[in-house]
Amino acid sequence: MRTRSRFRAVLYSAVTVLIALVVLEGAASWMMLVYYRATDQQKFETDDPSYLSVVNLARRFSRLLGLSEPEMVLEQSSPSPFFRADPLLGYSAAPGVYTHSYARRNGSTGEWEYFRNKVTINPDGTRWVGAPRPGKPTVYVFGDSWVFGNGVPDELTFAARLYEALPDWNVRLVALGGYSLTQAWLTFERLKEIGPDDIVILGYADYFDVRHVEAPSRLLEIERWLERINQPIPPFQLPKATLASGGGLAIGYIDQRCAMLGDYCRRPDPSQQEMTDVTAALVNQIAARSPAKVYLLHFAGSPDNPVRRKVSPKVQVIGAVRSEFDSVVQDDIIGFDGHPGPFWHYAISRRLLDNIAWHP
Structure with a gap:
């Protein structure tokens, strides 16, 4: 009898934990969905690679609180610098042909990936x-x-x-x-x-x-x-x-x-x-x-x-x-x-x- 009662207690505890996890995942999924819609984010799988919204939400909260490495997005120009001080406009672009690069860490692989494009500034700016x-x-x-x-x-x-x-x-x-x-x-x-x-x-x-x-x-x-x-x-x-x-x-x-x-x-x-x-x-x-x-x-x-x-x-x-x-x-x-x-x-x-x- 005691063995059966102990088994029921373990079973009930496991079911309770499972229900709690399902509810937590459902709430996290709803919060992530609201975030994606509010930020008009379509390619979210790059930054949030896990299938579990709880994991993705935890990663974002840890970044926000400074407990983990923040998401890094880099922008670079070659040659550099692209901007220069301008006494009238505040700043302007220096004439020349540039390659503008955008870089980010892929959320799935952790590797850097790049997007590059050509920018040409005429002599008149x-x-x-x-x-x-x-x-x-x-x-x-x-x-x-x-x-x-x-x-x-x-x-x-x-x-x-x-x-x-x-x-x-x-x-x-x-x-x-x-x-x-x-x-x-x-x-x-x-x-x-x-x-x-x-x-x-x-x-x-x-x-x-x-x-x-x-x-x-x-x-x-x-x-x-x-x-x-x-x-x-x-x-x-x-x-x-x-x-x-x-x-x-x-x-x-x-x-x-x-x-x-x-x-x-x-x-x-x-x-x-x-x-x-x-x-x-x-x-x-x-x-x-x-x-x-x-x-x-x-x-x-x-x-x-x-x-x-x-x-x-x-x-x-x-x-x-x-x-x-x-x-x-x-x-x-x-x-x-x-x-x-x-x-x-x-x-x-x-x-x-x-x-x-x-x-x-």
Whole structure:
């Protein structure tokens, strides 16, 4: 009798443990699913190779708490450095031909794997999209890393696709990672050659607003990104736009290193209303000074962004955020990086070709 009771106790204990493990795995699977959906992560098997969500969740928590080696993602340029200090724009890309490499440890094998692409910077600091076409009007495309095409080869950026589709036009890609409409305005002021037959396309995303005012959250974002890719923080002086009296703009400069700014990075960001007004002022100031037609390409964020309603009637807004396509166009750099890939660049080029009156 005692033997049978002891057996039942062991059996009940084993069943209880098994049920607890099943419930725990179910809860962990639900949490991981929510995380994947919230981060729009599709190629999760590279970082979370186990079939047990409990194991994957434990690995991520241990990284978060610093109990295990953090996930390492590297970005490198050859030759290096790619960026250089610029007294007007904060920084710029040095002319030359580069190989940009993305590296990560494969979650299954532990080995490093690489993704490489070619980046060509012209002598004037623009990215190469094709050979000049003398005597033809020019499309000037301003923007940040999405517009520049981080992780995308020269020939596959949407600017290069425009060049290929428009044989009667030149295209100049005046963009770089981390830029915003502040750099677009400063560069625009230098481009005295823009004429009435040309076209100006201003790439804009909701996340530009904090960049225009160099909000504390933006500087902290720069620090976190550089730490993630294992790079030091360069002593660049970034342009900062503020509203001046009469609705104009004033441009100052601020060190991008929080350590040099006292308690600045612990302060709250300016109000969204103020940042929206600064963004609209940048767009409208460019439009007021431009002899060419100006288009605002809103490529990321909400279609209800108030900037769209605040821009001058001289500016045509081209909506190209994710929800404004009738199909999914948001690919990435095959899981190595979150920047959009060639399919997105193709979709943006088609949106521009369909919404601009191309009369050379």
